[in-house]
Amino acid sequence: MTVPITIRIQEADFDIAREIALLTDGRTDIGAVVSFSGICRGSEDGDPIAALTLEHYPGMAETEIKRHAEVAVSRWALNGLTIIHRFGRIEPGQNIVLVLTASHHRQAAFEAAEFLMDYLKTSAPFWKRTESGKGANWVEARSHDDAAAARWAKT
């Protein structure tokens, strides 16, 4: 059976409960749903921020996320998968990203969600810029994010 994969790149917010319902409604084969939400923090490296602005590469963002979603589906026994990534201006406390993974047993859903987030951080073409009293600044990539993604590489 083909595993349903939903990928959306959007400016608008999302409703986590609604997205979980869309993934699970009418299904009796799902025993676990893992939900990861990335939320805009009110500070970056200790300095308060007013907002983040996310720039993305339309077309490539969808392609790159889909590629990793397909890897996740081939590596773990998933029954469904939803990834939503927002772009535009996002204020502290607001949602940035959602990853939902559904599986028969919990382990596949937990691992696949973590794998997807690690790759979204390092491979999905999105860039964060912070707005603060000091002006606008591009967020720098972190080496521990690269290390987190690298541990999933198959040896």
Next chain:
Amino acid sequence: MKVKYFAWVRERVGKAEETLEPPASVRTVEDLIRWLSGRGEAYAYAFETPRVIRAAIDHAHVRPDATIAGAREIAFFPPMTGG
């Protein structure tokens, strides 16, 4: 080919995209970065540290030694910070 720039690479170059026809001697992504760097101060600034610049050809990540032959769209950007 169409060349696109994102995030601070876009800001430094001063444009989001342009259509360029590099000479035949420009064969790889790193050749293209070198060629772009010679197009003026804004480009030289954007590409001053080539090792931090990431590239994609037709929406797929590529390494600096990737050939650009046949590419429709090449993008340059800093390391990604989404998620």
